[in-house]
Amino acid sequence: MFADPSAFTVALVFPQQGPAGIFGPACELCARLAAEEVNRDGGVLGRELRLIPVDGGAAPREVADRVEALVDAGAVQGVTGWHISSVRQALAPRIAHRVPYVYTALYEGGEDRAGVFLTSETPHDQLRPAMALLGLERRVRRWFVVGNDYVWPRRTARAAHAYARATGARITGEAYLPLGTHDFTPVLRRVERSDADGVLMLLVGNDAVRFNRAFAAYGLDARCLRLSTLMDENMLLASGARATADLYSTAGFFTSLATAGTLDFHGLYARRFGLDAPSPGSLGESCYEGVLLLAALLHRAGTPDITRIDATAPTVSYEGPRGHLHLHNNHVRQRIYLARADGLDFDVLTELRP
Structure with a gap:
């Protein structure tokens, strides 16, 4: 796969097999919904945001090999998605210093690598x-x-x-x-x-x-x-x-929450994918947050350069289903x-x- 200079392409790493595969479809749909929203607002750095699905349910080393190969080829300029911590630990050392990596899964805490940004709960x-x-x-x-x-x-x-x-x-x-x-x-x-x-x-x-x-x-x-x-x-x-x-x-999110942000999100999701689509849930919805945060980071930095993104990250905020959120030590602060x-x-x- 080769780079397309007209697009800003992001590897969407989410489970398509294994125990976590049960919420893989919701992860993909929520990320697609966010990407379409970003593109309606002008895309990322003047380019269309595109997602390349990568199976995050495979063995951690396999996932890391696949994503690193995409980065090496220049085929992706960012990474996001829900996947277990073992995958993150295999993947982050290989790509986080090269492209922005927004990790959306709740996790054990303690991740502090440059270039890694986290949307979910600890x-x-x-x-x-x-x-x-x-x-x-x-x-x-x-x-x-x-x-x-x-x-x-x-x-x-x-x-x-x-x-x-x-x-x-x-x-x-x-x-x-x-x-x-x-x-x-x-x-x-x-x-x-x-x-x-x-x-x-x-x-x-x-x-x-x-x-x-x-x-x-x-x-x-x-x-x-x-x-x-x-x-x-x-x-x-x-x-x-x-x-x-x-x-x-x-x-930080339940489908039954009746806030302005969640109600707007449910309306968008139902209109786009229909009433029979998988429930987004907190795990699927986290991928919506991941795409929005990645776009906000790039918009604030004005460049995909990791050093610049890290420097401007403390000033980044965005509006999503979980409310108006900002970063603290590269972690999103949110209501639980x-x-x-x-x-x-x-x-x-x-x-x-x-």
Whole structure:
């Protein structure tokens, strides 16, 4: 693939396979919607913004090889999208110093490479206040962590130990499972024996769906709430209403939020893709945010040069479904909400205080 000088081309890295593939279609549609909006407003640096889909659900090294090859060929001048932290860790060292990289997935925190900009939630602002509130309102004192076995769940769980101690609670057990796990019976037995009253779910996509079903079938939903920092409406739908009792989620976006920004976004999305399109959810919608932030960074810098983009990033802001947002230390500052599953939708309970 060769560079097209008439376009500013961006690699859109999102999952098309594996556990996270469940929300891949929403990621692509939301990014396309944002790109069309940017192009209606004149494009990027006087050029049309184009997206090249890259499967972020492949093995991390494969994804990094593919994107680096596109950058080497001059075929892409930027990168954005939702993909797990293992992919980001493989990809960022290869391309972040060369082209702007806007990472849209919630993650474990700590990313500080030049040229990497982050739109989504971190445990300090997302998990910490949610655990504190559930400790206060639901008297959760014993948490059990169930996560996939890679960097995001493990580092988030490490932070959760400190958050639990701060509220007089504790982590009573942890289990980490390979991506693509189907049998959760051994873990459910451990949860039962631990006498936990809260389960912190750090599972991706279809793994979380299967866990929800198994958790309810085992009867643990009657005695133990669940809290997830990665749970959207597509995952609720796949889980089924009978598997979502007492399930909480925390995020910067829910489809049921009735703010001016979310209502405008839903109208645009429905008109463009129809009422039968996948629910955008927080994970798909993050890709809309990623394209908008990338365009705002380039507009402010007036150039694709990474040094200039880094220098002007602290003055960048943009308006999106999550409100009027700005950057602090290359992370978007945003409101975070706690919601409880109500069948196949979320009931947003409150905005969490940092």
